[in-house]
Amino acid sequence: MNDDQLLRYSRQILLPQIDYEGQQRLLSSHVLIIGLGGLGSPVALYLAAAGVGKMTLVDDDTVESSNLQRQIIHTEHSIGQQKVTSAAERLRSMNAEIELDLRHQRLERSELVDIVRDVDAVIDCTDNFATRFLLNEVTQELKKPLVSGAAIRMEGHVTVYDARQADTACYRCLYQETGELEQSCAQTGVLSPLLGVIGSIQAIETIKLLSQFGQTLSSRLLILDAASMQWREMTLKPNPDCPVCQSHQV
Secondary structure, eight states: OOHHHHHHTHHHHTSTTTHHHHHHHHHTOEEEEEOOSTTHHHHHHHHHHHTOSEEEEEOOOBOOGGGTTTOTTOOGGGTTSBHHHHHHHHHHHHOTTOEEEEEOSOOOHHHHHHHHTTOSEEEEOOOOHHHHHHHHHHHHHHTOOEEEEEEEBTEEEEEEEOTTSTTOOOHHHHOOSSSOOOOOHHHHOBOHHHHHHHHHHHHHHHHHHHHTOSOOOBTEEEEEETTTTEEEEEEOOOOTTOTTGGGSOO
16 A cells, blocks of 8 residues: 555544555455446445445446436436446546446346456345346355345335355345336335435445455345334345255355
């Protein structure tokens, strides 16, 4: 770590839980962010600001005016741009040292496996079940931590699925691949700052995983009702009949 980096990240280095060693781990880490929308925006911004060394950004969409209400990484000048390109411009303006790998595509399983194999953490900022199930399968198989967030209307969820730990639930333990009613913000709406809250928690959980401090949300699901501003916490138990995590036990 050079002198400029010591000054830049001094407020984090002062934290005894992070210190010099934790900041060095962040600088040498590589994360995968799937989705550069309402959740991916605060996640990417805060991880870049915190000094995560490399990010692979994946999104196959382009910026529309209706995105700007909640996708704070994009601006009016970004309309019509690929979301990964728009996000990269913003991140580089914040931290010129960050290394970015941009993927304007929806990854097939083989491509996802190749990327996940080389990262330290995966952050799920998507809004569809098919991608979430695929991310869960690959991270369970490769034993990579998956930081999962979701928000719709005025309710948000956030948790960590860490396949490196024994006796922990995975996404498939909670949700079945058939029979789920998939809803989107375009159909039901979402409160803009709610995405910032959930995305910020995802960023915190990722920093904890990378710098190796604290207790993560593994085996715990946080649920926020923004209308009443009440938090609930659920303990997650592995499903002994889960076809995913039970086949990839530690």
